[in-house]
Amino acid sequence: MSNHSSTDISKPKGNLAGFSRYFMNDIVSGFMVFLIALPLCLGIASASGFPPIAGIFTAIIGAIVTTFISNSELTIKGPAAGLIVIVVGCIEEFGGNGMTGGWTETDMTAYKAALAVGVAAAVLQILFGIFRAGILGEFFPVSAVHGMLAAIGVIIIVKQIPVALGVSATGSPFEMMQQIPTYFTQMNPAIAVIGLTSIAIMFVWPLAGRRVAGLKKIPAPIIVLGVAIPMGMFFNLTQEHDYLLGNQTYHLDDHFLVNMPGEVFGMMKDLTLPDFSALKQPFAWKWVFMFFIIGSLESLLSAKAVDLLDPWKRKTNMDRDMLAVGAGNLCASFVGGLPMISEIVRSRANIDNGARTRFADFWHGLFLLLCVAFIPMVLHLIPNAALAAMLVYTGTRLAHPTEFVNVYRIGKEQLAIFVTTLIAVLATDLLIGIIIGIVLKMSIHVINGVPLKSLFKPFLEVQDVDENTSLILAHDSAVFSNWIPFRRQIEQLGLVQRRNLIIDVSDTNLVDHSVMEKLEEMEQTFEQEGLHFEVRGLESLQPFTDNAHAARKRGLATVKRITVVSDESLKDMLENEFVRCGATGYTSFPCSGRGLTQLVNREEPNDHQYRIEVIVTPAVCEMILNYLRSDVLPTNHVTACVETVQVVKATQFEPVAELKEELVTSNH
Numbered sequence: 001m002s003n004h005s006s007t008d009i010s011k012p013k014g015n016l017a018g019f020s021r022y023f024m025n026d027i028v029s030g031f032m033v034f035l036i037a038l039p040l041c042l043g044i045a046s047a048s049g050f051p052p053i054a055g056i057f058t059a060i061i062g063a064i065v066t067t068f069i070s071n072s073e074l075t076i077k078g079p080a081a082g083l084i085v086i087v088v089g090c091i092e093e094f095g096g097n098g099m100t101g102g103w104t105e106t107d108m109t110a111y112k113a114a115l116a117v118g119v120a121a122a123v124l125q126i127l128f129g130i131f132r133a134g135i136l137g138e139f140f141p142v143s144a145v146h147g148m149l150a151a152i153g154v155i156i157i158v159k160q161i162p163v164a165l166g167v168s169a170t171g172s173p174f175e176m177m178q179q180i181p182t183y184f185t186q187m188n189p190a191i192a193v194i195g196l197t198s199i200a201i202m203f204v205w206p207l208a209g210r211r212v213a214g215l216k217k218i219p220a221p222i223i224v225l226g227v228a229i230p231m232g233m234f235f236n237l238t239q240e241h242d243y244l245l246g247n248q249t250y251h252l253d254d255h256f257l258v259n260m261p262g263e264v265f266g267m268m269k270d271l272t273l274p275d276f277s278a279l280k281q282p283f284a285w286k287w288v289f290m291f292f293i294i295g296s297l298e299s300l301l302s303a304k305a306v307d308l309l310d311p312w313k314r315k316t317n318m319d320r321d322m323l324a325v326g327a328g329n330l331c332a333s334f335v336g337g338l339p340m341i342s343e344i345v346r347s348r349a350n351i352d353n354g355a356r357t358r359f360a361d362f363w364h365g366l367f368l369l370l371c372v373a374f375i376p377m378v379l380h381l382i383p384n385a386a387l388a389a390m391l392v393y394t395g396t397r398l399a400h401p402t403e404f405v406n407v408y409r410i411g412k413e414q415l416a417i418f419v420t421t422l423i424a425v426l427a428t429d430l431l432i433g434i435i436i437g438i439v440l441k442m443s444i445h446v447i448n449g450v451p452l453k454s455l456f457k458p459f460l461e462v463q464d465v466d467e468n469t470s471l472i473l474a475h476d477s478a479v480f481s482n483w484i485p486f487r488r489q490i491e492q493l494g495l496v497q498r499r500n501l502i503i504d505v506s507d508t509n510l511v512d513h514s515v516m517e518k519l520e521e522m523e524q525t526f527e528q529e530g531l532h533f534e535v536r537g538l539e540s541l542q543p544f545t546d547n548a549h550a551a552r553k554r555g556l557a558t559v560k561r562i563t564v565v566s567d568e569s570l571k572d573m574l575e576n577e578f579v580r581c582g583a584t585g586y587t588s589f590p591c592s593g594r595g596l597t598q599l600v601n602r603e604e605p606n607d608h609q610y611r612i613e614v615i616v617t618p619a620v621c622e623m624i625l626n627y628l629r630s631d632v633l634p635t636n637h638v639t640a641c642v643e644t645v646q647v648v649k650a651t652q653f654e655p656v657a658e659l660k661e662e663l664v665t666s667n668h
Helices: 016-021 023-047 052-068 081-093 105-130 134-138 142-165 173-178 180-186 189-211 213-217 220-234 266-270 276-280 282-309 318-335 344-352 359-374 384-398 401-410 412-427 430-447 480-496 513-528 568-581 596-600 618-632 657-667
Strands: 076-078 241-245 248-252 341-343 459-466 469-478 500-511 533-536 557-567 587-593 606-616 639-647
Touching: 016 023, 023 052, 023 076, 023 081, 023 142, 023 220, 023 344, 023 359, 023 384, 052 076, 052 266, 052 318, 052 359, 076 318, 076 344, 076 359, 081 105, 081 142, 081 282, 081 384, 105 276, 105 282, 105 318, 134 480, 142 173, 142 180, 142 189, 142 282, 142 384, 142 401, 142 412, 142 430, 142 513, 173 180, 173 412, 189 213, 189 220, 189 248, 189 384, 220 384, 276 282, 282 318, 282 341, 282 344, 282 430, 318 341, 341 344, 344 359, 401 412, 412 430, 430 480, 459 480, 469 480, 480 500, 480 513, 500 513, 513 533, 557 568, 557 618, 568 587, 568 606, 568 618, 606 618, 618 639
Parallel strands: 469 500, 500 533
Antiparallel strands: 076 341, 241 248, 459 469, 557 606, 557 639, 587 606
């Protein structure tokens, strides 16, 4: 990522002056993104049941149309792996088979019907953009969205493994998971060699790039093409023939290669119009809303993520970006293209390669146009197995095990929502799956004390602190389902009226994980606008975990109380060491008593003892106990016990480095 910041250089703008000033930065980045986008667009289209060239159409239109509508400077618009599941599901319901058995007239009919669905969904996106509904992405809970994306990753993997092995396969995700061993026993060896080699490159190349700096600049998909195309030529995939391996005969032909035009400007023959008669079928509208909701949500989330990566911290107008994506989808669907979104992987590559303005997106689309117009014959040499390998890698990134770990660290309830959404999507579909995740989250909120009346409506009290600052006092709850009106109040007072804001959540029963993240985003937005944004009252709520984004609820917090009885000579040493370990205070007083040995021997009580008590977090407790076990107990007679206690404010006992230094110094 570029190291520039808004403080050392003026923010680049995608206007006429920016076009000429940043020409070299943008065209170089556009070319690098083109190299990554080319195989991915082909692979995503094939996996979606569209002709491969449909993905190129989408990327070209996204680059040309959205560049001049959206104010997002660094996002790359185009087809995304996250939409594969929706598009291929639509194709299959209209009677197509996702090209698993070769392109047929039935596939063409389903393809045209899906284009009509895309047009209707695009119109909804345009309307949402016009009526300032870009805030839609703020409603969905973070864990449910991540669970949905992880499920999409799993589905992509299980559907692309057969393609990488040269096997035709259909079925539900769970059915295909069970069939994976069978796919390996039935694989076409020549195709499997290409597919498995490509998968290995996709996973190993990034690791090699971490060790050898120069390799990181070459995208893994380009290496895959550089290896897979010669392998396809070696196996003579352009010619139909059989080969014998062991006692079995296998068939090869250009069905295993990307289907592309065979002549210069042959793409014009592949332009396809939608069949709007398909919209007369009631089930078509289910897919219209799936395209609209999931596509819009993914696009908004990606655009927000790119804003966070932008070295100049420029802010995307989400309503305008939604309008741009809708306009792009409308044009793409009218010529035979896939749905598009703001795509995060290519956008990250755009930033890493030094893009300055939106014209990098434009150049990447222009390079794609030149490529598909003048050398489609070369693109025809790309094996489908190589494209499947790239999608398998993409799927593993969406459903990586670290996603489960990260969600668990935020809270067990978040992991439950994440896993439930994932399984529900695999068992049903995306829409039903995410609805189940949302319902579960609401149920957990109610269990945690959120009043039903505040699930969708925040109860806010606004007070003026001074002429430049307002206080918003939140009552009952601040959760994902009532966040949109809460956010509108924040934006109206702060960003529109240009006032500093203090948000006080001390009177809420629950602030959930999604709102914790969004409050942090608002703080960054206000900072960029030169305004002050402060959240108060979190210390009166107890976090579910130590994670900064963990949900917080009213109640007592669980901490540890350590009681140590030692000889008076050890008092100062123990107090100092406890503070060094992270204790924020201690209580000590002289005491007398007799232990077991003294009781048995009828000895007098020991009057030179001290009792020291500290209340600490579990982590600090473990550090203190380790210190006692290793440095004190082996050579000194010390009694130590630990109790679990509850306190009103856990933050009083969290380690503070400055306080620790001061206390240790004063004790010396």
